[in-house]
Amino acid sequence: MVDVERRPLLPMAAHVRGKRSAVTCHLKCANACLGDVCNTSRNAYLRDIIDAELSRRTLLGAGVAGTVALLTTQAIGAAAPAQAAAPVPGAAFGFTPIAPVAATVDELTVPEGFTYQPILRWGDPLFLDSPAFDALDQTEAKQRRQFGYNCDYTDILRIDATTALLFVNHEYTNEPIMFPAAQIADDPARVRAVGRAAHGLSVVELARASDADPWEPVVGAARNRRFLDDTPYRLTGPAAGSPLLQTVADPTGTVVLGTLGNCAGGTTPWGTILSGEENFNGYFAASGATAADRRYGLTSPTTARGWELDDPRFDIRTPGYEHEANRFGWIVEVDPFDPTSTPRKHTAMGRMKHEGANVHVAANGRVAAYMGDDERFDYLYKFVSAGTYVEGDRASNMTLLETGDLYVAQFEGNSTVEIDGSGRLPSDGAFDGVGRWLPLVVGGVSQVAGWAADEVLVNTRGAADLVGATKMDRCEDVEPNPLTGLIYVACTNNSNRGVGANAPADEANPRTQNRDGHVIEIAEDGGDHTGTTFRWSILMLCGDPAQGDQTYFAGFPVDQVSPISCPDNLAFDSEGNLWVSTDGAPSGIGYNDGLFRVRLEGEQRGLVEQFLSVPVQSETCGPVIHDDEWHVFVAVQHPGEDGLFDAPSSLWPDYAPAGATGVDGTFHGPRPTVVQVLPIPVEPSPEPSTPPSSGQPSVPPSTAPSPSDGVSPSVSTAPSGSAGGASGSGGSGSLPQTGAGITAPLVAAASAAAAVGAGLLARLRSKGADDQEA
Numbered sequence: 001m002v003d004v005e006r007r008p009l010l011p012m013a014a015h016v017r018g019k020r021s022a023v024t025c026h027l028k029c030a031n032a033c034l035g036d037v038c039n040t041s042r043n044a045y046l047r048d049i050i051d052a053e054l055s056r057r058t059l060l061g062a063g064v065a066g067t068v069a070l071l072t073t074q075a076i077g078a079a080a081p082a083q084a085a086a087p088v089p090g091a092a093f094g095f096t097p098i099a100p101v102a103a104t105v106d107e108l109t110v111p112e113g114f115t116y117q118p119i120l121r122w123g124d125p126l127f128l129d130s131p132a133f134d135a136l137d138q139t140e141a142k143q144r145r146q147f148g149y150n151c152d153y154t155d156i157l158r159i160d161a162t163t164a165l166l167f168v169n170h171e172y173t174n175e176p177i178m179f180p181a182a183q184i185a186d187d188p189a190r191v192r193a194v195g196r197a198a199h200g201l202s203v204v205e206l207a208r209a210s211d212a213d214p215w216e217p218v219v220g221a222a223r224n225r226r227f228l229d230d231t232p233y234r235l236t237g238p239a240a241g242s243p244l245l246q247t248v249a250d251p252t253g254t255v256v257l258g259t260l261g262n263c264a265g266g267t268t269p270w271g272t273i274l275s276g277e278e279n280f281n282g283y284f285a286a287s288g289a290t291a292a293d294r295r296y297g298l299t300s301p302t303t304a305r306g307w308e309l310d311d312p313r314f315d316i317r318t319p320g321y322e323h324e325a326n327r328f329g330w331i332v333e334v335d336p337f338d339p340t341s342t343p344r345k346h347t348a349m350g351r352m353k354h355e356g357a358n359v360h361v362a363a364n365g366r367v368a369a370y371m372g373d374d375e376r377f378d379y380l381y382k383f384v385s386a387g388t389y390v391e392g393d394r395a396s397n398m399t400l401l402e403t404g405d406l407y408v409a410q411f412e413g414n415s416t417v418e419i420d421g422s423g424r425l426p427s428d429g430a431f432d433g434v435g436r437w438l439p440l441v442v443g444g445v446s447q448v449a450g451w452a453a454d455e456v457l458v459n460t461r462g463a464a465d466l467v468g469a470t471k472m473d474r475c476e477d478v479e480p481n482p483l484t485g486l487i488y489v490a491c492t493n494n495s496n497r498g499v500g501a502n503a504p505a506d507e508a509n510p511r512t513q514n515r516d517g518h519v520i521e522i523a524e525d526g527g528d529h530t531g532t533t534f535r536w537s538i539l540m541l542c543g544d545p546a547q548g549d550q551t552y553f554a555g556f557p558v559d560q561v562s563p564i565s566c567p568d569n570l571a572f573d574s575e576g577n578l579w580v581s582t583d584g585a586p587s588g589i590g591y592n593d594g595l596f597r598v599r600l601e602g603e604q605r606g607l608v609e610q611f612l613s614v615p616v617q618s619e620t621c622g623p624v625i626h627d628d629e630w631h632v633f634v635a636v637q638h639p640g641e642d643g644l645f646d647a648p649s650s651l652w653p654d655y656a657p658a659g660a661t662g663v664d665g666t667f668h669g670p671r672p673t674v675v676q677v678l679p680i681p682v683e684p685s686p687e688p689s690t691p692p693s694s695g696q697p698s699v700p701p702s703t704a705p706s707p708s709d710g711v712s713p714s715v716s717t718a719p720s721g722s723a724g725g726a727s728g729s730g731g732s733g734s735l736p737q738t739g740a741g742i743t744a745p746l747v748a749a750a751s752a753a754a755a756v757g758a759g760l761l762a763r764l765r766s767k768g769a770d771d772q773e774a
């Protein structure tokens with residue numbers, strides 16, 4: 001259990017900069033950035049490929065530019081100006097971008113004319129027998145019937161105009177702000193039990209009166225479900241039953257209890273949810289005796305939460321449980337429409353710190369799933385199904401991820417000799433190149449010399465080391481654009497790039513000590529998502545040019561760029577615009593994390609507009625964009641992470657007075673929450689205002705946006721106000737914009753290849769699932 005009194009001395013406290021919380025590092029990823037780099041391989045590509053000059057060019061580099069207007073920070077429920085834009089049926093989604101918000105502001109800030117409504121908060125009841133939340137009287141039995149903690153991946157599956165299903169991951173817990181210090185000290189076993197019950201997944205039915213109204217949870221709905229630490233998961237694929245997955249409690253190696261560290265995810269065209277098991281290593285006491293365990297960070301003899309004190313499987317030094325940790329780190333598939341279904345863990349997709357997985361139906365009907373391994377210097381992967389997608393055959397489609405081929409990416413640059421780690425643009429005007437998907441398992445057979453297929457799938461990282469995959473700067477969300485078929489990779493950051501003996505900068509990861517991250521755009525050659533070669537370019541090198549950061553926005557003027565740092569989760573709207581949520585932005589740029597829209601086509605390719613900012617010490621997770629209704633959803637994770645139950649550093653979202661424990665519906669402390677952002681209703685008028693066109697900047701500025709002033713958390717009022725700031729320049733803002741439009745042949749190829757998947761995805765995400773009765 002976390003030692004509350006020693007919190008100021010947490011290991012990461014002196015390592016992180018800016019707002020990045022040492023508590024987040026300790027509880028979420030077991031101080032991964034402080035420990036030794038797990039990937040100590042010396043892949044041949046480091047010198048052979050970095051020094052190679054290739055003649056092929058990739059698809060156009062893209063940029064991010066921010067066109068952001070000065071905006072007064074609004075409290076929830078604040079009245080909108082009379083001229084605030086309201087939705088117009090058929091009109092493109094428009095908003096006035098917000099200014100960046102200082103990292104001390106304890107408010108969720110949304111654009112002018114919008115408001116937000118919490119859908120579900122930690123502890124909210126889900127079932128008819130669920131008790132009301134009471135922070136002073138939490139038990140395992142109560143938490144099992146309530147909404148879990150630290151929501152991450154989110155999706156809203158619309159069944160019809162008034163009914164939907166909400167799916168949410170609950171990634172991890174922070175007991176020192178969930179419980180009074182006295183309870184942690186006096187009843188640690190109960191605290192641990194509640195924490196276990198607050199992990200997992202949730203499915204909740206939603207309802208509303210009309211599409212202009214916010215969604216509300218339906219308590220006691222038949223489809224409501226919590227996936228808990230004792231929920232059985234069935235292992236599928238080539239490694240199921242392997243001795244590497246067998247334990248004394250499961251000698252068959254086919255059934256696992258629970259899921260851990262669930263981060264991002266994706267929704268399949270057949271209406272299931274894919275959830276990535278990420279930082280599972282922090283839950284297991286281990287000795288680090290084997291190279292395979294060390295490769296996955298299984299090295300600590302104690303854990304932050306101490307679950308090994310209650311269940312021997314969480315100590316892999318226990319005889320009979322040596323392989324328990326091997327049963328985590330998979331892609332989980334869940335059927336949200338069937339509350340009696342057994343969730344599955346797909347071994348064919350490899351084991352790693354899965355951020356998530358997102359599916360694209362290729363032109364030949366096979367399914368490609370793209371996946372990132374979220375750790376410094378780890379890799380980007382692709383899975384290609386053996387079978388083909390059949391519209392209307394849900395039972396068959398639900399087996400597609402059980403059998404197929406697994407690949408890992410190798411990137412090669414066009415201008416590698418010019419990459420010096422500074423982030424300066426090469427003379428050819430783009431960070432770009434070509435790449436290969438290196439086979440790991442094909443047709444169920446290992447492609448790694450000396451390794452069996454189950455060894456490759458259980459120790460996927462080690463296998464990828466041997467074939468020469470490119471070490472990346474923490475690949476997090478990887479999303480195919482449903483309209484173009486292009487693939488987008490969020491590389492969050494890597495402060496150890498180029499430090500000491502670690503891998504140096506390369507063209508796909510061009511900055512030493514990369515604290516702000518970048519986004520890569522990939523085009524599969526010939527538009528074939530089942531192929532083994534691709535072209536790539538960096539869409540944006542994130543940061544704040546006004547603070548002197550070396551950034552790249554495909555030539556878009558840097559004095560118009562909205563500061564953005566640490567891209568994490570990705571989403572798309574119906575027009576194919578990219579939406580980026582951030583995690584850790586204040587570490588380098590001093591602003592709260594947020595959600596940003598990025599234009600990908602036309603003259604505004606690379607334009608970034610900030611849509612919202614989350615409260616103090618929180619991250620923006622799980623964006624869902626229903627722009628046809630002008631609705632946006634996010635999960636607000638770990639608000640007030642640095643605080644304590646008895647001394648909270650955030651009061652969002654309830655802003656309740658001291659002493660409020662939740663029984664009356666409000667709590668004096670932070671609650672991770674899924675939020676819906678929607679327009680403030682506007683009284684009809686003879687001449688209704690028209691929202692800004694999506695084809696032009698909402699407000700064409702001449703300078704970078706100015707930040708909002710920060711204020712301390714307050715019970716009675718939310719922070720507001722804005723202040724002008726000097727504009728800055730840096731990077732390569734004077735260069736002509738590159739990637740001003742994707743070439744016609746590339747668009748044609750990508751569009752043709754994406755046609756099957758795009759149409760299905762758009763239709764099925766709205767409907768919920770093919771052939772699924774509401």
